[in-house]
Every structure is written in structure tokens, then in C-alpha cells.
Amino acid sequence: MDLGMAKPGPDTDARGENAAGFVSDHSYIIGFSHLHDSGTGGAPSLGNFPLFVHPGCPGDSYLNCTFSTLGRSVRRTENSAQARPGYFAIGLENTVRAEMTATQHAALYSFSFVPEQTVSSPNPGGPATNEPVEIPTNPLILIDIQDLGKTRTSGGVRVEESGRIVGHGTFGPSFGVGKYQAYVCADFRGAEIRASGIFEGDHPREGTKQLEDMRQSSAGAWLHFDHPAQDRILARVGLSFISIDQACANAEAEIPDFDFDRVGHAAAAIWAEKLSVVEVDDHSGSDELQTVFWSGLYRTLLSPQNYTGENPLWKSSEPYFDSFYCIWDSFRAQHPLLTIIDPEAQAQMVRALLDIYRFEGKLPDCRMSFCKGYTQGGSNADVVIADAFLKNVSNGVDWNTAYEAVLSDAEVSPKSFNVEGRGNIESWLDLGYIASDHRDRNSTGPHSRSVSRTVEYAYNDFCIATLAKGLGYSADYQRFMRRSVNWQNLWNHDQRDLLLLWDRPGREREATSFVGFLQPRRMDGTFGYQNTRVCSPGAEPHICYYDTSQSTYEGSPWLYSFYAPQDMATLVRLVGGPAALADRLDYFHESGLAYMGNEQSFLTVFQFHYAARPGRSSYWVRRYIPSQFNTTVAGIPGNDDCAMGAFTAFAAMGLFPVAGQDVYLITAPLFRELRLPSRRGPESPAIIRKVAAPGQGRVGDDGMMYVQSAKLNGQPYTKSWITHHLLMEGGVLELTIGREETDWGTAEQDLPPSYPFTSHFREMH
Structure with a gap:
């Protein structure tokens, strides 16, 4: 379901790659679980209460089936996976075919069996053998009270007389601190139950129907069925974070009839309606491009997840969303895209962020499973809130609370800046940057990332200034705008671009003629040093994570030296001009x-737009799509976090947001025409259309990528950017494209804005 809680899917034993459960490789299937976070990096997340289905047990005895994660794992049938919105199916080499669909809080599975079939025997934990074995058809289904990350610290399970299995567990988040509880309620249809019980490891028991003190990693309950008359068993799984009773009530209310086709069709209809707000000219773009675009829109709508009514931490009439995973990833493209295609959901997310502030004292930068997630950079919920304010995403939003919350981020030290707020606020306020040798006495957290946090804090303060101006706090506006130039204080004019020589430790040589980069700076004003390339793909890319000793997070000084979206005029001057x-x-x-x-x-x-070269932006869009964003198994270059999909969708539309500003940078769209929803309704869409320049070819030809001229609502338009007004009121942006880069959008008055208080540079000595 879009933004739904229940997300059923297969889980694999792929090491280090199965954060969302399934991986398209040759790893083994270890079960089918019902709660997942989509596309995250890091440790596996959720994956609670997996079902596993044996088509039968050797000798038709449950004692001969395998129950533990390692023992039960099985290969998937090659090329058997099928996926579409609201539906997933896959075949297993033990003859089971699994299909699944979902409602908001419940999953429905259909497990079908091929009777009396001889297949190759899977060899769990190793390569398959070629010895044929007879597969019996009296299925056994187990539920493991575990999660993907094996974080369970307590739990219990019970088999009721009806065959219903209920359970609960206490688990840990994958990228944060704390614990959460989850509850499951599973019912089955399609065959009579011949035996039931519990298991610990590979040791099942029939006489015992309840287990509370779970000591094994794999432990749960099982049902052994007679042969299903229709060669199919349906499993309905209700979920809750409140109680077992609520998990059961969710399943009974949402899937009362076990009608797989009805539930699947309903899920598909919801997805079709959600995606129907965008229309694409069917005659432009390849089938692959269409798939990349629609898949990107689909993935944008998977998280954050709507857990309203399932929050065990506090009672509130406000919406509750979870899996903000992480705002550092999502503020740049995903939330701006939701603002266009689902502004009501985006408003509810902003309200949920503010409710978290009300009850927990700080806005999150990352949050999952009702737990505080690690803060990767700045306080980037500030950007999401400012972006919503500028684009009138206001339904039900309390802007007074919003302003109070962002002020808290900027000026009140949290207990731990590991998981909320900002660290080193004293250094930020006193020196105008985060000093690499400053030690925060008011808040705990890693003494790292001083460069990347400085540039993000500067932009966060710019966004707070924007909100202050809109709400009438003129003195605050000027104060935060002054702070938004603080990124400049880490600019080392003399820093050369040096290439590390791995075969000669401690030695470097000049790599290019580029001079001037962001560098760490000490409290006494002297600069420290981080190699300009460290933490880029070719130079120690994996040493700049959360607890890094480096000054940048998941990127190099090369990368972070471009991050001044509020102050690009100054950056242009610092590097030597637009060219x-x-x-x-x-x-x-x-x-x-x-x-x-x-x-x-x-x-x-x-960002070529700021260098008066918007055509180069169009060029690089086409260099990356489809070379890195495509329909192959490797067609998403990094973990998705719903953000990769948003990037591809915006790139295809020909508009890319500068999040936190009312600015969309214009490039040549990848389709002939797109229709986007406006706030005025379906009769007034925002249309982005491209036409070919006379004599240069067709709009879909290779090389037709440069905007030659533009019209907005029929009038010549020379700016290389537009505001959200087009998305609010509707209208037509028509772009004439050709094969050569032109001077369209390159005049000084047509460049994207750089803001008044950020037009000067303060040197610190």
C-alpha cells in the first residue's frame, strides 16, 4: 500500500544487502515477513514475524521439517519473481509458489503447491544437490518471532484452538537507539490442521501451544496441515504496534473474507488512483524510460509510513508517520515531489514531525520504529518545514509550533546530538563554524563531520530565516540570514586538489589545477586538513560514515564544496567565476x-544553472539516465530510501527542486509532455511540453537535449528556473529543444536566485 504499514515480501539471507528483505540475486529465501522499510541502507530493518512454508515434511512428520533460519532457507525458482503495485509473487524450489498483497495494516498470502512433484533437493546453506526427492503435499507453515536484523530481546507466541497464531516481540531499530514492540495475528484457510505446536531452533514440540521465554534466535509456532483441496492455503496476517487484540482487529476489519483477488484488485486500484495524478505522453520515451519513471514515482510513495492509530508512545489527534529514514536523504527530492503529487500526505508528514517535537522535545532528522534515529548532518527537518511553508502545504499545520521547533533546533542543545538537534552549538554561535577541535559540553555526540555539518547548519539557518520572514519575525530573519553565510568560514582559498598515492603512504601530489575547497578549521582560526578526494568513489569511500574521524559525511570536500544553494553567487566568485x-x-x-x-x-x-550553463545540466541528466538509472538489476546506483526514485522522476519532468526555496531548475524533460496536478484541480493541470526546434530533428532523437527557448502560458520566458506558482495554479511551460547549447537562461537576470544577506564574504583571521 502507498505509505502503508503492511509491506509483505520475501526475505533473503543476502549478507549486508537485505535491508528491505528481498534482493535480486541468488541468495536463499528465509521467509515472508510483513513489515519492511523500503530501500534503506545500513543494517536490516523490520522484517518481523516471517512466515515460512514447507510443502510437506519428510516421512510426513513435522519432526523431520526444518525450522531454524539457516535450516529452512530455500532457493527461489529462477526468473519466477513477478511484481506490480499491490502484488508480488515468487516460486521456490521446494515447489511452493507464494503470492502476496496487502491492506493498510494486514497482509494476505496465497501459498500454492504442486502435488506429487519430483524436484531437485535444496541444500540449505550451500549449493543445491541434483538428487531428486519426493515432495509430500501436507504443508507445514511456521511463524518465527524474529526480525531481519535478529534484534529480538523478548517475545512470545501462542497457537489458539482455532489454529490462529498470535505473537509479540521486542525489537531494536536498525539505525537508531531504543526498542519497540510489535504484534502479529495470523489466520489460515484452505486445509484442515492435523497438528500444531511451538519450536525453538530446529526442535518442534506438539504438546506445547505457548512459548514466552524465547532463548533461541529462531523460535515461534507451526501448523501442520492436511493436503489442501485446492492445492492452496491462504494466510492472513494482521499487524499492530499496540497489542495482539489490535493486530487481530486490523486483519478482521480489512480482510474479513480472505478473498485474495478482491484485496489484490483493491490494492492495485489504490495505486492506480495515486499514480493517476501524473500523465505522460505515451508516444515519447522508450519503454525502459517509462519503467524508470513510473517505478520512481511508485517508490517515492512507499515511505514515510502512515502509522496513524498505531503509536504506542502518546495519544494525539494528529497524524503519526514513521520511517523518516532519513530526512538527510529525503529532503532534497522526495519531500518536494510529494508536495506536488500528494500534498495532503506531505502536510500530514509535517504535522507528524511537529507532534514528535511536542512529545519528545525535538524534531527528528531520522526516525524509525518509534525510535530516535541517528542524525547524519544538520537539522534537516527545518528544510522540509520551510519548503512546505513556501509551497503552501499548510492543511492543519500549526506554524507557530513549527517555528518554535526550528528555533529549538538552531539554539537549544539536545541531550545527545547523536539522535536529534544540533551539536557544537556554542562553536556555531561564537565562531560561525563548527571547529574541528571543539568539544561540546552541553550535548553528547561524535566529534566528527565538522565541515559537512557546518554547511548544512548554514543552509538550515537559511531555511529558518525564510520561515521567520514569512511569519513576520523580521529580527530573527536578519539574524538567521547572517548565520546562513557561515559556510564561507571554512573556505580555504589556498587548498589545492591533491591526489593520494596509495603505494607511497603519507605522500600526495597535485591532481588538478583547482584551488580553494572547504576544509576543517580549528578554534584558533587555523585550518586543518582533509584530502579533497577522501570519501569519494576512488579514495577511501567507506571511511566517512556516522562515527568517522573525517570532517565530511559520506562524501568528499570536493562534493561538499558545492553545497551553498542559498549563496551560489558567492561560491561562483570564490571559485573564479561562472566558467x-x-x-x-x-x-x-x-x-x-x-x-x-x-x-x-x-x-x-x-548547479550548472548557477554558472550560466543550464544546457550542461540537461547534458548530465542524460549521462546518468539511463546509464545509472535504468531497468537492470543494478539500475538504482545506491540504496533507494525513496529518494533515488524522486530524483529520476524530477529529472524526467525537466524540473529539479532546490529544496527549501521556491525554485525549480529547468532542464529539457525526457518525455514529450507531462501533466502534473495543480491545486486548482484536474481541470487546470501544470503541463510541461517540449517541441523540436525547426530543422533539428524530432523531440525523441538522441542529442535533442538543449533548451533553445521557452514559453510560459504562451509568453516568452527566459529564466532558467520557475517557482511553485505553476504547480499551484496550473499552466503550460513549453520548451523548444535542439542539438546545440544556446544562450537561453544565461543572462544574469535569468539565473536562479542567490539571496541578499549572502552576497558578501566574511574572512576570519
């Missing part, structure tokens, strides 16, 4: 320094 910025951006993308699998690189594809 020099364009050269830097081209080198960044050509040289392998850029990694499109991480969200901070998104905006760099489009």
Missing part, C-alpha cells in the same frame, strides 16, 4: 569523484 564553476562541476562528474548513489550529489547535476 570556473562549470569547469569544476564537469570535472567532478567526469572524473569519478561523483557518486550518484548518494543524495548529496543530486543537486550538483543541476
